[in-house]
Amino acid sequence: MQYDSSQQKVGLGTRIVTNILRILLPVAILLIAFWVMYMGFIFLREGNAPKWLIAIVAIAWGVGGVAALYWIFNWLVERMGDPWRGRLQPFVFVGPAVAMLIWFLALPVLRTFWISLFNRDGPPENWFDINNISGSLEALGIRFVGLQNYVAVFTDRLMQEAFRNNIMWIVFGATLTVMVGLLIAVLADRSKFERLGKSAIFLPMAISFVGAGVIWNFIYEVRPENLPQIGLLNAIVVGLGGQPQPWPQWTAIAPWNNLFLIVIVIWLQVGYAMVLFSAALKGIPSELMEAGRVDGANEIQIFFRIMVPYIMGTIITVTTTVVIFTLKIFDVVGVMTGGQFGTEVIATQFYRQSFTARNSGYGSAIAIVLLIAIVPVMIYNLKQFREQEAF
């Protein structure tokens, strides 16, 4: 696969220059891209063009600018002659992506951890001054609280409620999503209207969580007892002779009122589970199923003894994806209850602490705890990647 010459033996000086250029190139691409777009924005902001024109110019500017930059830098590198081209060209291709990833995801992990060690104001700006080391360390020490934020995360009443609710989300939300998704995939596989059915169940995937929140708020809408109910669920309950309830806000049954929020995410995510299971089921060799039938197994035995073991890999993938998803759940809770009525979850607490209460130390500690909860999945992914021997 080697069509370049970067592995040639070269002198130390050249190596150093090469590596400096390898880092500088992507950074330069990003900085210039940023600068070009920024100037465009200043220009647009000062103009008085109609909204749709600004939108079109912004789109062309952003997309065209990035594409042009790759082209220009590649052109430059190709002018450099053979050994340099081989050394630098891969970094024109890979560099900007890697630099973006480091800026937006890798570094923030460290920075958020660093912020989480400080009080609500976070570490002071320019906290390290080489000319005044003792002074800057002192300023740092005033706000430094060590692991106190983490102690607070695990002892705070609202956080404990959030942890409890997130566990409910995982236990009920993830489990039901996987089970219902599997059920629908099996049913659809044998039904006469597979395509229609799958589209209908898959459709909520295209709906935003805010939109889904509105849809379900409307279903849970409650009216005083003597008025006609306009929410579907209460209309059914009253029709059956029951009492209308404000379902997700029904604190009398807390913490079970969370289930009315969890249902929404099941509704949204089952389509995803179904699609993956459906594809996996189609991969089961029909001889295997026929052999089972000939041996006298009934459909339920075939399901548990043949189908489930065969698609176990997909079941694990779907389960981990949905578990991660439910761990991070934010929009649905935010729109439906705002975390009140005992429905607080980790992500709403994170948002409230970081941006409403402006307690950045505490908010960052919550984010780190969220990340730690996801680390096992990350390790599993890396292990899978190793086994694939992709490299």
Next chain:
Amino acid sequence: MGSMQSQRRWGGLLVNGGLLLIILLWTIPTFGLFISSFRTREAIQTSGWWNVFPHRAYETVAVINPADMDLDPTGPMVIEGTVTTFEELRETGITTEDGTYYKWVGNRRIGRLEIQEESWTVDWDFTLANYRQVLSGKSFEYSRPDGTVEVIPGDDFVSAFLNSLAVAIPATVIPILVAAFAAYGFAWMNFPGRRVLFIMVVALLVVPLQIALVPILRDFRALGINGTFLAMWLAHTGFGLPLATYLLFNYIRGLPRETLESAFIDGASHFTVFRRLILPLSVPALASFAIFQFLWVWNDYLVALIFLGGNPETKVITQRLADIVGSRGNDWHLLTAGAFLTMLLPLIVFFSLQRFFVRGLLAGSVKG
């Protein structure tokens, strides 16, 4: 064999019936919203949307002034030989011996008595006013049934729609472009650090974006771009890159080697191969990720909330909808129309490109 055939028939009925039931359960919520968005403000507030289907309902056939019948609502009243009270008349109404149904409408002093008959009916009082009001940026005048006029600010969904487009299109295309270059580099170029850097991509696939919000917000403030579309493009590019790179890498690595090799032998440069061969061949993978990312950005609320903030000029459509939920959560005529508007474009994309979307899901089932 007969029993086996009937067993199969029952099985088929169970499968199809069960699936049909689930389909109904899954579509009714959206359907109810869709119907409601076309109903008038009063209709939504006073009756369920299912009243658009034929149902039995009482309709007023005659209105009587209680004074004409010498009725005194403060005590027991006698109507056509039936004794009743004001409370009973208003709550449930009464049916007299000849089968006529009477109901009290209004309060005790200035109310009226209505004779109602039960008949099959549909509530088809549809309107586009909800959409007009939500879409417009201008204020609206609403005349209540009692004659008072209420001035309601429009929700300016037209400009929010444009904002969403201005955010979502670059935030879809830029990460694809950046990721496609990177995926090609990882798949077809050799350079030191290649393995380590790609392991970083895989590790970052599941990192929750919450971890990045506080530090990135600080950077954006320092750069003075907080609250601009540029901030949104950068953020969505950064957060979308791991999955984009991973998906496109898997696809590009699988492209036929011979095609590329012959191109290199012909003296083509990496850039030419990428532009002339890889990009056209990767269209299916690019399309699947594009749909994925577009829906994700369009439907995103959290990132917009933090990096766009409260400036009404730049608000995207999910923010506008969330605003109505927060401030006028009982205005169902606005909420239903607004919610449907936010869903409109995703649904079009979804139905026209469903095949690609499914393929993207199958290929990328590792994202957190």
